[in-house]
Amino acid sequence: MIHPFQEIKKAIKVFGLLLFTMATSFCSYAQEKTDDEIDGLLDELFFNDQQFLDELIESDFTYNFLYTSVSYNSNTYFSGRDSGTDQFNLIPQISYYHSSGFNASFSGIYYENFAPNWDFTSVSAGYFNTLGKKKIVNYNLGYTKYFYSDGYDGFTNSLDVSLGIRNKKRTIGTNLSASYLFGTEQSYQFVSSSFLNLTLKRTNNFALRLRPKLNFVIAKQNVTISRIVTLANRTVLRTFNFDVFDLLNTQINIPLSLSFKSWDFELGYNLNLPNTLEYESDLNNTSYFNLSVGYLFDLN
Numbered sequence: 229m230i231h232p233f234q235e236i237k238k239a240i241k242v243f244g245l246l247l248f249t250m251a252t253s254f255c256s257y258a259q260e261k262t263d264d265e266i267d268g269l270l271d272e273l274f275f276n277d278q279q280f281l282d283e284l285i286e287s288d289f290t291y292n293f294l295y296t297s298v299s300y301n302s303n304t305y306f307s308g309r310d311s312g313t314d315q316f317n318l319i320p321q322i323s324y325y326h327s328s329g330f331n332a333s334f335s336g337i338y339y340e341n342f343a344p345n346w347d348f349t350s351v352s353a354g355y356f357n358t359l360g361k362k363k364i365v366n367y368n369l370g371y372t373k374y375f376y377s378d379g380y381d382g383f384t385n386s387l388d389v390s391l392g393i394r395n396k397k398r399t400i401g402t403n404l405s406a407s408y409l410f411g412t413e414q415s416y417q418f419v420s421s422s423f424l425n426l427t428l429k430r431t432n433n434f435a436l437r438l439r440p441k442l443n444f445v446i447a448k449q450n451v452t453i454s455r456i457v458t459l460a461n462r463t464v465l466r467t468f469n470f471d472v473f474d475l476l477n478t479q480i481n482i483p484l485s486l487s488f489k490s491w492d493f494e495l496g497y498n499l500n501l502p503n504t505l506e507y508e509s510d511l512n513n514t515s516y517f518n519l520s521v522g523y524l525f526d527l528n
Contacts (some may be wrong), residue, residue: 249388249405249407249417290327290528291325291327291526291528292325292526293324293524293527293528294322294323294524294525294527295322295324295522295523295525296320296322296522296523296524296525297320297321297323297492297520297521297523298320298520298522299318299319299320299321299518299519299520300316300518300519301316301318301319301498301516301518302517302518303315303514303516304317304339304340304516305500305516307447307476307477307500307502308477308478308500308501308513308514309477309502309511309514310514313341314341315339315340315341317337317339317340318337318338319335319336319337319338320338321333321334321335322334322335329357330353330354331353331355331368331370332351332352332353332354334349334350334351335349335350336348336350346377347377348374348375348376348377348380349374349375349377350373350374350375351373351375352370352371352372352388354369354370354388355368355369355370362396364393364394364395364396365391365392366391366392367389368388368389368390369388369389370387370389371387371388372385381411382411382412382413383409383411383413383415384410384412385409385410385411386408386409386410387407387408387410388407388408389406390403390405391403391404391405398425399426400422400423400424400425401422402420402421402422402423403420403421403422403423404418404419404420405418405419405421415447415448416447416448417445417446417447417448418445418446419443419445419446420443421442422441422442422443423440423442424441425439426438426439426440433489434486435485435486435487436484436486437484438482438483438484439483439485440480440481440482440483441479441480441481441482441483442478442479442480442481443477443478443479443480443481444475444477445476445477445478445479446473446474446475446476447473447474447476448471448473449472449473449474449505472505472506474503474505475503476503477500477502478502478503479498479499479500479501480498480499480501481497481498482496482497483495483496483497484496490523490525491521492522492523492524493519493520493521494518494520495517495519496517496518496519496520497515498516498517498518499513499514499515500514500515502514
């Protein structure tokens, strides 16, 4: 068994932050201007990577808005691993964006069967911009504070940085993000996301797209294992602790997105291919569906 009871909570917190980070990030792709530029940008908003704000920065108008969303995942897996409890999770989020590059968000995660159900609330702030004249490279710098309902203090802060690159038409690209988690304990994680953007149908205020993504999740994780060993002709149960830094999960995400005026909808299928760590039993592939709804409020 890779995690005795006393270590399960910490492992779930680390894996839960990975799940949360991937579910609350943003991306966008090709942008075609319309008469109402805000509505034209909306069809690019609600997708999970760090490609969104560069579209706004590249436009020639000042923006100032709130974006609200709720994401539903039909089952909960931590870096592709089954916790033994079948449960959905909900992630509500309110985000603010300004043309200066400043962005902030307020979010959290709710688990169906954990106690307490509301795991934590997060407050984050960041700065987004692009590099070079062609603006095909973008970056985001941010800080996140976590407030846990059960008083957990292992990872209460996160320093985050991401770097993205895509082709000029923004139909293909990759984003690399890194986070340093700290509190009474420390950890770090890396996520690589590569995407394709396939437009199925588009009008001035309607867009239907398929956006497959391939994600790789790498993180530092403290592992506690129990093993039966023989000492002085006696069989005893011993516990060993060690740190691992490895690929935890490969995820294939196939979302179908629909944008209509100020609304965004996404229905997706997710396949996890977890990487078995040293001393960990063979892991099965897992999968789940996600549904997201978002709405934008223009503050100008």
